[in-house]
Amino acid sequence: MNINALTLKQLRAFTSVARLGTLTAAAEELSLTKGALSVALHELEKQLGHPLFDRVKNRLVMNSYGQQLRPLADELLQRTMTIESLFGQGNLAGTLxxxxxxxxxxxxxxxxxxxxxxxxxxxxxxxxxxxxxxxxxxxxxxxxxxxxxxxxxxxxxxxxxxxxQDHMLVVAAPGHPLAQQTDLPINALEGENWVVREAFSGTREQFDRRLAPLLDNWQLGLEFNTNTAVISAVASGIGLGFISDLAAADALCCGRIVRLDLQQSWTRQLNxxxxxxxxxxxxxxxxxxxxxxxxxxxxxxxxxxx
Incomplete structure (x- = not known):
């Protein structure tokens, strides 16, 4: 293995293909011909003595050797930007x-x-x-x-x-029977339809982990992958919503939806x-x-x- 022959061009070729999955997309990103990129990748694999990708139909999928190289190649390329920043009159080089x-x-x-x-x-x-x-x-x-x-x-x-930190609210259409009531206990929400975010979203996780376990009986009304759609569905009376104070603020301000006055409150951590x-x-x-x-x-x- 001739480690001294490794080049930044080869590492850039590797990380680009690893991220994009095809030579065509990586070549376009790096402004290289597909042939030049393929040569750089082949030379890297030859010098390391191991293939870095499995060829699956028209895609290149990283194998275990590629997965081991990925963080090291990323660090080397990032450190080149550190050098550029060091000698670049104080500018923060690179793109986040x-x-x-x-x-x-x-x-x-x-x-x-x-x-x-x-x-x-x-x-x-x-x-x-x-x-x-x-x-x-x-x-x-x-x-x-x-x-x-x-x-x-x-x-x-x-x-x-x-x-x-962010606050989670239970919201409803202005005409909902619970909208005008105060100091509501959690069991006041039993039997309600809910408009929720999609599975694996942070907002849905909050509903599933912190509110749903407190209810013996709730029904799924609709499920959306945006906060805007959830708010619109709640405003139309389809069901209650459990949503961030940040996301609900404008709709609350203009009266499209209202916040239910519950005895319990929820705060979540943003990371x-x-x-x-x-x-x-x-x-x-x-x-x-x-x-x-x-x-x-x-x-x-x-x-x-x-």
Whole structure:
């Protein structure tokens, strides 16, 4: 094995194919011909003495050797950006790949990223909004640098740091029989239809783990993969909803839905998550520390009150 012959071009070829799954897509991303990319990948496998991918129809699927190389290659490439940053007159080099679960992505991420870019003048990050389960998969495969999520993190391969706290509300259409009542006990919700988020979302996890076990009898009305659809269905009288205060704020303000006055309340933890073994570039580290100190949720609340 000639480890000294490894090149950054080869590692970039490997990580791009690992992420995208095909030579065609990777070649387009790296602005290379498909032939040049194939040669770089072949040379890397030859120098390491092992194939890194299994050829499955038209896709390349990482095998166990590729999975071992992936975090090491990612770190080496990230460290090259550290060198660029070190000699780049203080600029934070590179581009972050940031994920957010739906509630965070729709209501907090735009302000957070906008504030960060104004302060640090970095490149525009790549953003993706998905449910928590999918974001965890992307983090584990190194397709994301970090994610801001509302769901539980159960993978030992991921590191979660507490970020902000959010409140969960039970909401109803203004004409619902419970809408005008106060100090409601939990059993007042028995027998109701519910409009919920899809399985594996952070909001659905909260419903399944914290509210549903308190009810002996509840019916599924409808299930959606966006908060907006849930709110619209609740407003039309299809059923009650269990949703974030952030997501419900505008609809509550204009009277489309109302918050039920319950004796019990729920607070959930939002987390900042990354792969436990991922190398943190200066840009990534700076963004994470900025996010952990960010007071944007308070700003959102103040804007809502005013």
């Amino acid at each position: 790949n940031i994920g957010a679960s739906y509630t965070v992505g729709e209501h907090l991420l735009p302000m957070l990223v906008g504030n960060f870019m104004q302060r640090h003048g970095c490149q525009r990050p790549h953003l993706i909004v998905e449910n928590t389960s999918h974001l965890c998969q992307l983090l584990e495969s190194y397709e994301l640098d970090l994610a801001l999520v509302e769901g539980q993190i159960n993978s030992q391969r991921l590191m979660a740091r507490p970020w902000l 900042l998550v990354c792969a436990a073994d991922k190398y943190q570039t200066p840009l990534m580290s700076t963004f994470m520390e900025y996010a952990l100190q960010w007071q944007g949720l308070q700003n959102v609340t103040e804007e809502r009150i005013s």
